[in-house]
Amino acid sequence: MKGDILLEVEGLAKRFGGVQAVADLSFHVREGEILGMIGPNGSGKTTTFNMITGFYPPDRGRVRFAGRDITGLPPYEVCGCGICRTFQVAKPFRELTVIRNVMTGTLLRHPDPALAETRAEEVLRAVGLAERAQMQAGSLTTIDQRRLEVARALGTAPRLLLLDETMAGLNPTEVAEAMRLIASLRDQGLTVVVVEHVMRAVMSLSDRIVVLDQGTKIAEGNPREISSDPRVIQAYLGAEYQRA
Numbered sequence: 001m002k003g004d005i006l007l008e009v010e011g012l013a014k015r016f017g018g019v020q021a022v023a024d025l026s027f028h029v030r031e032g033e034i035l036g037m038i039g040p041n042g043s044g045k046t047t048t049f050n051m052i053t054g055f056y057p058p059d060r061g062r063v064r065f066a067g068r069d070i071t072g073l074p075p076y077e078v079c080g081c082g083i084c085r086t087f088q089v090a091k092p093f094r095e096l097t098v099i100r101n102v103m104t105g106t107l108l109r110h111p112d113p114a115l116a117e118t119r120a121e122e123v124l125r126a127v128g129l130a131e132r133a134q135m136q137a138g139s140l141t142t143i144d145q146r147r148l149e150v151a152r153a154l155g156t157a158p159r160l161l162l163l164d165e166t167m168a169g170l171n172p173t174e175v176a177e178a179m180r181l182i183a184s185l186r187d188q189g190l191t192v193v194v195v196e197h198v199m200r201a202v203m204s205l206s207d208r209i210v211v212l213d214q215g216t217k218i219a220e221g222n223p224r225e226i227s228s229d230p231r232v233i234q235a236y237l238g239a240e241y242q243r244a
């Protein structure tokens with residue numbers, strides 16, 4: 001139900017050789033909310049997504065989704081449970097057409113290929129790729145490949161969507177478009193975690209924000225609290241705003 005805890009992450013940790021990528025990380029996501037996740041480069045955001053979605057098993061900690069312990073499940077099972085993510089670097093099946101790429105997701109829910117294709121067409125319309133449906137995915141521009149990432153994820157009909165920097169490199173009009181899409185997904189009942197460096201998007205979309213630095217959570221709160229938190233400004237926002 002809206003407002004109930006949908007995803008709960010408790011004490012997650014991951015080390016790569018000498019790098020503690022994520023250390024004792026706990027947070028939750030409520031059904032129907034948009035949670036922003038921000039932090040400097042290398043602070044552990046993508047690694048957190050990788051552990052939630054089963055790409056890396058955590059060294060320690062638990063992941064619970066809709067009341068079920070999903071820690072360590074393989075990615076396809078996590079996806080089957082209703083969590084889907086996009087990749088920071090788009091990974092389409094380059095030889096397949098755009099619509100076939102999306103059908104790899106829709107077939108999971110609609111074994112009938114005709115239904116799966118209809119659903120894929122709807123998703124492509126939603127992300128603004130309908131006209132490119134028959135193109136080879138490998139020939140799309142970078143930005144359209146990122147749209148396709150979102151479309152493939154949506155094709156699996158997730159309850160929880162994890163977006164990893166889907167706005168990187170977009171111009172202001174495209175950022176506005178992406179924001180409208182994410183808000184409309186939330187309005188349709190989807191729960192979303194947004195990892196993003198485009199601050200005005202995170203600040204205006206998110207109900208709450210979790211801030212990571214060196215693999216640990218240094219702050220959590222609503223956008224107003226986060227943007228005035230001295231630790232966040234020091235670790236991230238100060239430098240980020242100066243760069244912008």
Ligand SMILES: Nc1ncnc2c1ncn2[C@@H]1O[C@H](COP(=O)(O)OP(=O)(O)OP(=O)(O)O)[C@@H](O)[C@H]1O
Pocket residue numbers: 016019020021039040041042043044045046047048088
């Ligand atoms: N597969 C891996 N092997 C070795 N080190 C890794 C691996 N994945 C991530 N790391 C390291 O773990 C740390 C956290 O990386 P991660 O990609 O989670 O950061 P991030 O917050 O997503 O950064 P960015 O904003 O640049 O995408 C970094 O020091 C990174 O180099």
Ligand SMILES: [Mg+2]
Pocket residue numbers: 045046047088164
């Ligand atoms: Mg990352």
